Amino acid sequence: MAASGKLSTFRLPPLPSIREIIKLFRLQAAKQLSQNFLLDLRLTDKIVRKAGNLTDAYVYEVGPGPGGITRSILNASVAELLVVEKDTRFIPGLQMLSDAAPGKLRIVHGDVLTFKVEKAFPESLKRPWEDDPPNVHIIGNLPFSVSTPLIIKWLESMSCRDGPFVYGRTQMTLTFQKEVAERLAATTGSKQRSRLSVMAQYLCNVRHIFTIPGRAFVPKPEVDVGVVHFTPLIHPKIQQPFKLVEKVVQNVFQFRRKYCHRGLGMLFPEAQRLESMGRLLELADVDPTLRPRQLSIPQFKSLCDVYRRMCDEDPHLFAYNFREELKQRKSEKKEEDNESHRL
Secondary structure, three states: OOOOOOOOOOOOOOOOOHHHHHHHOOOOOOHHHOOOEEOOHHHHHHHHHHOOOOOOOEEEEEOOOOOHHHHHHHOOOOOEEEEEEOOHHHHHHHHHHHHHOOOOEEEEEOOOOOOOHHHOOOHHHOOOOOOOOOOEEEEEOOOHHHHHHHHHHHHHHHHHOOHHHHHOOOEEEEEEEHHHHHHHHOOOOOOOOOHHHHHHHOOEEEEEEEEEOHHHEEOOOOOOEEEEEEEEOOOOOOOOOHHHHHHHHHHHHOOOOOOHHHHHHOOOOHHHHHHHHHHHHHHHOOOOOOOHHHOOHHHHHHHHHHHHHHHHHOOOOOOOOHHHHHHHHHHHHHHHHHHHHHO
């Protein structure tokens, strides 16, 4: 016993290996859910080490599956680990871990896309946004099919300071397909630069910390896996609503091989497109012949700030969707063609 009366560290007792757990409960990765199991505990330990100091931390693990990363988190002397697992097949194996770590592991059968983590941990953990990050961490080996919609959802929560970010600047350590990991961390001008790069980096410090070869997973995916660490910034680099930033960035990158003016033009109805796009670029002081990947975050900030002013001037502008206008024009043309045939 330590002098404080607490155990200085917690270690799980001897347990069946993850491979044995998979055999014992007849678990198979569901291809339709893009599941891949990480069996090497040296790699799960590395993921957890890269998350930072977890001593007495409250950890939210998403998609624990058969419990490889779960074991590594429990062995990091956490105060409490909350796991949310959608697939009922994994619950008995996780319950075995809970029995081996009394009072440490809380299991929720649910969907990470809808789970209300803001009510999961004690109020006392909350820290002002300007302070150091709270002692709350999110860690997960995400199914590929969930990873992108989930990080977009959490980035929006970060901008609103709700969801996992009611506690403060909650740090996240998550796995993605290597290509997605590279996009998240891609610098201005790089080939991997994308919508995800800008949306993540205007809100966070993003680090692609290491890559896990696909052969380390069962079943082996066709791609390698990147581990990415996110620390929310005290001051977002763009001070506009998330949905506005998302709309500008999406429009720019939908024509990623074209000049940036092509995508920016689609923010405006066709009748005023050229004039409004020219005004946007001029006021934002952005070169219309830059490619999307060449635009820096300060340039995106200028574009968003000017677009916001234009939306304030025209209350209908933000709701405009060029695809809807295109669809309407096609429908009108079809009606005209049908009318001419009748004549």
